[in-house]
Amino acid sequence: MRELKLMKGNEAIAEAAIRCGTDGYFGYPITPQSEVMETLMAEQPWKTTGMVVLQAESEIASINMVYGGAGCGKKVMTSSSSPGISLMQEGLTYIAGAELPCVVVNVVRGGPGLGTIQPAQSDYFQAVKGGGHGDYKLITLAPASVQEMADFVELAFDLAFKYRNPAMILSDGVIGQMMEKVELKPQKPRMTEEEIIEKYGDWATTGKTRNRNRNIITSVELSSENMENFNHKLQAKYKKMQEEEVRYESINCDDAEYLLVAYGSSARICQKTVELARAQGIKVGLLRPITLFPFPEKPIHELAKQTKGILSVEMSAGQMVEDVKLSVNGITPVEHYGRFGGIIPSPAEVLEALKSNFLEG
Amino acid sequence: MAKAKGAIVVDIEKCKGCSVCVSACPAQVINLAAEVNDKGYHYAYMENPDNCIGCANCGVVCPDTCITVYRAKPVTA
Amino acid sequence: MDIKEIIKEENIVYKKTSVLTDKVMHYCPGCTHGVVHKLVAEVIEEMGLQEKTIGVSPVGCSVFLYDYIDIDWQEAAHGRAPALATGIKRLMPDKVVFTYQGDGDLAAIGTAETIHACNRDENIVVIFINNGIYGMTGGQMAPTTLPGMKASTCPFGREPGQDGHPLKITEIVAQLPGTTFVTRQACHTPAAVRKTKKVLKKAFENQINKRGTSFVEVVATCNSGWKMSPVKANEWMEENMFPFYPLGDIKDI
Numbered sequence: 243m244r245e246l247k248l249m250k251g252n253e254a255i256a257e258a259a260i261r262c263g264t265d266g267y268f269g270y271p272i273t274p275q276s277e278v279m280e281t282l283m284a285e286q287p288w289k290t291t292g293m294v295v296l297q298a299e300s301e302i303a304s305i306n307m308v309y310g311g312a313g314c315g316k317k318v319m320t321s322s323s324s325p326g327i328s329l330m331q332e333g334l335t336y337i338a339g340a341e342l343p344c345v346v347v348n349v350v351r352g353g354p355g356l357g358t359i360q361p362a363q364s365d366y367f368q369a370v371k372g373g374g375h376g377d378y379k380l381i382t383l384a385p386a387s388v389q390e391m392a393d394f395v396e397l398a399f400d401l402a403f404k405y406r407n408p409a410m411i412l413s414d415g416v417i418g419q420m421m422e423k424v425e426l427k428p429q430k431p432r433m434t435e436e437e438i439i440e441k442y443g444d445w446a447t448t449g450k451t452r453n454r455n456r457n458i459i460t461s462v463e464l465s466s467e468n469m470e471n472f473n474h475k476l477q478a479k480y481k482k483m484q485e486e487e488v489r490y491e492s493i494n495c496d497d498a499e500y501l502l503v504a505y506g507s508s509a510r511i512c513q514k515t516v517e518l519a520r521a522q523g524i525k526v527g528l529l530r531p532i533t534l535f536p537f538p539e540k541p542i543h544e545l546a547k548q549t550k551g552i553l554s555v556e557m558s559a560g561q562m563v564e565d566v567k568l569s570v571n572g573i574t575p576v577e578h579y580g581r582f583g584g585i586i587p588s589p590a591e592v593l594e595a596l597k598s599n600f601l602e603g
Numbered sequence: 604m605a606k607a608k609g610a611i612v613v614d615i616e617k618c619k620g621c622s623v624c625v626s627a628c629p630a631q632v633i634n635l636a637a638e639v640n641d642k643g644y645h646y647a648y649m650e651n652p653d654n655c656i657g658c659a660n661c662g663v664v665c666p667d668t669c670i671t672v673y674r675a676k677p678v679t680a
Numbered sequence: 681m682d683i684k685e686i687i688k689e690e691n692i693v694y695k696k697t698s699v700l701t702d703k704v705m706h707y708c709p710g711c712t713h714g715v716v717h718k719l720v721a722e723v724i725e726e727m728g729l730q731e732k733t734i735g736v737s738p739v740g741c742s743v744f745l746y747d748y749i750d751i752d753w754q755e756a757a758h759g760r761a762p763a764l765a766t767g768i769k770r771l772m773p774d775k776v777v778f779t780y781q782g783d784g785d786l787a788a789i790g791t792a793e794t795i796h797a798c799n800r801d802e803n804i805v806v807i808f809i810n811n812g813i814y815g816m817t818g819g820q821m822a823p824t825t826l827p828g829m830k831a832s833t834c835p836f837g838r839e840p841g842q843d844g845h846p847l848k849i850t851e852i853v854a855q856l857p858g859t860t861f862v863t864r865q866a867c868h869t870p871a872a873v874r875k876t877k878k879v880l881k882k883a884f885e886n887q888i889n890k891r892g893t894s895f896v897e898v899v900a901t902c903n904s905g906w907k908m909s910p911v912k913a914n915e916w917m918e919e920n921m922f923p924f925y926p927l928g929d930i931k932d933i
Binding site for chain 3: 265266268294296298299300302303304306307308309310311312313314316318332333336340447448449450451452456457458459460461462
Binding site: 607608609610612616617619620621622623625626627644652657658659660662663664665666667668669670671672673674675676 | 681683685686687688690691692693694695696700704705707708709710711712713714715718867869870873874909910911914
């Protein structure tokens, strides 16, 4: 029987984390995502599945607790919002450098600095370009509904373990706070140590048994030659992700003469813009990237061939638009439309922006 | 007949010649050699082997764990 | 007795534990790190913990500690070892988990992680090497550098009004209800080394008995950073470090 619930996006993250057999959550409160840990603490999963939930002293500590747990081969995660995610960048680059799987949820709010607690999408660069120091990438998933908040937790873990790489769910204050109907999956048991080794290999620090050499989780390598080779290995991994893991949704794109590109809550707004435009006889389509890294370069490039103009819509001053332009590579005009600082654009104003950029003058 | 009750064997190539063992030895057995090892360190050696009592103080304080200590079992009549 | 008669397998009274790897340590001659590494390895061997111990190494001179003790390891970002250890121990409570950190790592950049892990009753062992200087980066001032002591970033000696005061973090963690055993030792003499081994064993036993955080500080030398011979550094430590950082158990519940 289907289990349907009306939930906030943040609550759905927590509920899905328990149900997909997550081993540990470490977090620190910050608006607008505190419901994630609050829900977990209220559910007390340590009494049912054995999942560990711990409130850390800072986001720096939470991401490093995640490092420790991930190094043991466990499914561990954290969540935060923009200022807290900035504090986690050190931990994330170490986790990427040590090739550990983990899931980090960013319920983005407006910045810079302490900024605002209202929703924004201004952490795109930080998420998809690495964020911390060194050449690394985060697998970045962008949910556009409460249902996807729930579904992407398990997907993010699957991808993180498949590639031994941190995965980020890049949400925003709209998706985190809004309530929608969610279909919850049945409870999965947490994996045992033996099952983890069987499925993902014997690389984790679980205690050096007699039949193997010691496992060392580290990101340090002082030999430049070895470090270059390791970077080649990372780049090959990211290339494989680019080839195999691109996910996107296209809406009304078949006959589109104009294309909107938007993710997350902006994509929800743009879906309405498409309806408004088509009612006025303007053939507009929407491409919604679901993976922001790897970015859907090829589908955007293909659609560029048939369109007279592309509008990248973000709640930022223009970040994803750079990746759209790289994908389009000059074959059709690309413009950006954004509101920021916590302001959410309306479908009508997006349509106006489309018209003023491509249909007037 | 020598009166030694103990002896040490120094892993000469691991020894860095820090001489911490020299000052830890209660019987003035150890000194640094005039010769150097492959890394250029004056390594520790038993200058006065007859004095060694096998107390293991040198091994205990050695930061590079390059001293093995032996002590003869007392002969029971 | 002839030496050849003495040097026999059955007469060995001290040798390298097999839990230490054969790799030659990268430390300067006379460095205390080597002694403490050896003691940790000996304790792990004697308590039969090799298969269940996970170590967390720091950033600093002992960053490559994982090359020397034959157990599973995680290498932490600077100061974050207690957070890693928290994650490991919470998820694998049956394993034995310890951190090994220097003064910059534990008492400067990682102060929050140190204090909060100790205050949460994390059932781990924290080993703290305090030599009053940043060794790896070349002798800069540490949070534990003594007043008047010279370092490359206080070349005329630490002046508290300008550079701040040395931090007695061990006394601070001793006040936290989460710690069960807090002690300060040294490794400058055979007796001191034997004592340090004893307290390390006790710290690991506390963890097995689920008694909360055990915190072992070892006041150590950095003869390169202090610009002295190893033997002279031991003497200087006795004369200058011990009066400020007195040895002994600070808390033992």
